[in-house]
Amino acid sequence: MTVSRHPxxxxxxxxxxxxxxxxxALVVESHLALCNTCAAAHRxxxxxxxxxxxxxxxxxxxASLFERTLARLDxxxxxxxxxxARRPPRDxxxxxxAPIAERATSGWRWMGPGMAFARLDxxxxxxxxxxxxxxxxxxxxxxxxxxxxxxTLVLQGAFEDEHGRCAAGDLAEEDDDTHHTxxxxxxxxxxxxxxxxxxxxxxxxxGRLVSPLIGx
Amino acid sequence: xxxADAAVxxxxxxxAARLVAAIAREGDRQAFAxxxxxYAPRLRTFLARQGFGASDCDDLIQDTMLAVWRKxxxxxxxxxxxxxxxxxxxxxxxxxxRRRLGRRLAEIEPVSDIDPSPSAEGEIITREEETRxxxxxxxxxxxxxxxxxxxxxxxxxxxxxxxxLGIPLGTVKSRVRLAMNRLRHLLDETS
Numbered sequence: 473m474t475v476s477r478h479p480x481x482x483x484x485x486x487x488x489x490x491x492x493x494x495x496x497a498l499v500v501e502s503h504l505a506l507c508n509t510c511a512a513a514h515r516x517x518x519x520x521x522x523x524x525x526x527x528x529x530x531x532x533x534x535a536s537l538f539e540r541t542l543a544r545l546d547x548x549x550x551x552x553x554x555x556x557a558r559r560p561p562r563d564x565x566x567x568x569x570a571p572i573a574e575r576a577t578s579g580w581r582w583m584g585p586g587m588a589f590a591r592l593d594x595x596x597x598x599x600x601x602x603x604x605x606x607x608x609x610x611x612x613x614x615x616x617x618x619x620x621x622x623x624t625l626v627l628q629g630a631f632e633d634e635h636g637r638c639a640a641g642d643l644a645e646e647d648d649d650t651h652h653t654x655x656x657x658x659x660x661x662x663x664x665x666x667x668x669x670x671x672x673x674x675x676x677x678x679g680r681l682v683s684p685l686i687g688x
Numbered sequence: 689x690x691x692a693d694a695a696v697x698x699x700x701x702x703x704a705a706r707l708v709a710a711i712a713r714e715g716d717r718q719a720f721a722x723x724x725x726x727y728a729p730r731l732r733t734f735l736a737r738q739g740f741g742a743s744d745c746d747d748l749i750q751d752t753m754l755a756v757w758r759k760x761x762x763x764x765x766x767x768x769x770x771x772x773x774x775x776x777x778x779x780x781x782x783x784x785x786r787r788r789l790g791r792r793l794a795e796i797e798p799v800s801d802i803d804p805s806p807s808a809e810g811e812i813i814t815r816e817e818e819t820r821x822x823x824x825x826x827x828x829x830x831x832x833x834x835x836x837x838x839x840x841x842x843x844x845x846x847x848x849x850x851x852x853l854g855i856p857l858g859t860v861k862s863r864v865r866l867a868m869n870r871l872r873h874l875l876d877e878t879s
Contacts, residue, residue, distance in 0.1 A: 519813050525771055
């Protein structure tokens with residue numbers, strides 16, 4: 473897989489720090505699973521974060537925090553919790569990157585001619601939606617703006633927008649400054665994974681398309 | 689026992705690794721105290737920047753340092769980068785806490801089992817790589833270093849960078865890009 477659109481350094485920085493919303497983090501993680509270059513960039517970002525940690529100005533701590541921590545050193549270690557039995561996720565007919573492969577999904581739902589979506593279950597993230605989107609070749613989307621952050625990872629096929637082609641493995645970042653007119657190119661149906669921020673006013677491409685259907 | 693003087697000088701990577709090795713070898717509490725004295729107040733700053741409240745900060749610092757104590761044996765003191773390791777433990781615990789909090793907000797039962805702790809701790813980052821990063825950051829002008837720090841650690845980087853630099857929000861993106869490019873250049877140069 474030749475990946476040509478990668479997460480920006482800013483996005484990788486926030487991912488390394490752990491500050492992305494859980495759904496957005498899953499999209500970045502799925503990209504890292506498909507892209508060795510970014511997997512290496514992520515390791516470097518963690519090293520950067522480690523060195524930045526050294527350089528933070530120290531904050532004052534509660535006077536008893538050290539004593540309380542010391543008192544816990546001899547605590548018995550918690551037994552590892554046995555893995556819960558997983559319900560096998562519904563088969564969507566495509567192979568999903570490992571970070572999302574075990575997620576429960578809604579299954580494919582019809583959204584319009586040549587378009588379907590499936591919602592992935594991210595109960596730990598009530599503010600962001602994670603969806604899979606399946607769009608037939610040649611379909612054009614309306615121009616739109618954004619209010620929240622939307623991350624889109626192409627899993628199969630390709631679309632094209634004003635920034636160029638976005639093919640399998642590529643990650644497109646959109647925020648409130650971007651305008652977007654993607655068209656699915658090639659013969660193949662395009663399947664994307666997208667995190668859509670915001671519950672009330674999704675303005676993003678995918679958000680606009682699916683919001684009436686998933687009750688955003 | 690008291691934590692060593694909080695004004696400790698930053699460790700070099702090798703000394704931090706020796707302290708972790710002493711914990712692994714003989715459960716050296718003095719070594720633990722020195723690591724705590726250096727890292728705990730800085731973890732506090734990081735966690736506060738991430739938007740965690742006081743009691744979450746205290747819990748996460750305790751859990752991070754407890755994990756350092758327990759996992760010291762598995763840390764590769766020959767090659768491993770201590771700051772990256774401790775940062776990654778804290779990051780993962782923070783992510784875990786946010787997920788739990790999110791679930792509570794949603795008031796729904798988990799229907800799928802989610803890995804409680806991301807596996808990134810296992811990533812191998814060597815002390816050499818950390819040293820290379822340290823060298824690159826040393827050469828970055830102070831203002832750009834601040835931009836990088838906020839890009840990494842701040843919960844709302846754009847707003848805070850605008851405030852810290854006294855520049856309009858609209859120009860933040862280009863400043864960030866400039867700092868990131870400069871850092872990239874320095875990192876490539878030192879490799």
